Amino acid sequence: MNQEIAGIRINYSKKSLLEADVAADPIIQFNRWWQEAIESQILEVNAMTLATADANGIPDARIVLLKGVSEKGFVFFTNYESRKGKELQANAHACLVFFWKELERQVRIMGPVARVSEAESDAYFYSRPAGSQIGAMASPQSTVIPNREFLDQQTKSITDSIAGGQDIVRPTHWGGYQVAPVSVEFWQGRPSRLHDRLRYTLQEDLLWKIERLAP
Incomplete structure (x- = not known):
């Protein structure tokens, strides 16, 4: 089996990533790739x-x-009391990775993390389907629960209360986080594992430095 796993490989060849073709700002470059995705x-x-x-x-x-x-x-949005929420409270830095295999691309984003405003959390929460709103209220995310029935009962109890006239209210422990990038790497798959990697690093003057990394 290990030999079979080791033999799995794809030779990437769809696109290239050259310094002359990228934006000076990584958010602009991300939006270009996002639109293609x-x-x-x-x-x-x-x-x-x-x-x-x-x-x-x-x-x-x-x-x-x-x-x-x-x-x-x-x-992104989540339960502040979840495992990820507690980790971000203790160490407010994170890395995000997108992998768009259809385009043979990755994007890596690193930076400090902070909660978004309550108004922004409210706006997103109330834009969600009712079932998702109820789910956020019902689930004590990342904690041990006795069985599936416990979660189903929590959901039913809240659903019944809402049917009886109770308003849906965003839980105070649920909301958004924002990762403010200080490093963004764009990775484009190339043949023979000689991939293109361009890294943007935020400088003290708030301008971005672009460097090529070896694959």
Whole structure:
């Protein structure tokens, strides 16, 4: 089996990534690649790995969904009391990774993390389908629960209360985070594993330095 795994490989050859072709600002460059990814009809194009570490430096990672991007950074939403929320409270830095295999591309984003405003969390929360709103209210995310029935009962209880006239209210422990990039790497697959890697690093003058990394 190990021999079969070791033999899995793809020779990337669709595109290249040259310094002359990229924007001076990584957010602009990200938006270019994002638009190409959208046009390629990639399933869940906004899925990204969120890597965090706790106060002892022990790493953790999971897939979350990008819900906003601007010159300020990249936004996702979650339960502040979840494992990722507690890790970000202890160590407010993270790395995001997009992998768009259909385009043979990766984007890595590193930077400090802060909560978005309550108004922004409210705006996104109330834009979600009712079922997702109820789910956020019902789930004590990342904690041990006795069984599936416990979660189903929590959901039913909240659903019944809402049917009886109770308003849906965003839980105070649920909201958004923004990763403010200080380093952004664009990775384009190339033949023979000689990939193109361009890294943007934020300088003290708030301008971006672009460097090529060896694959």
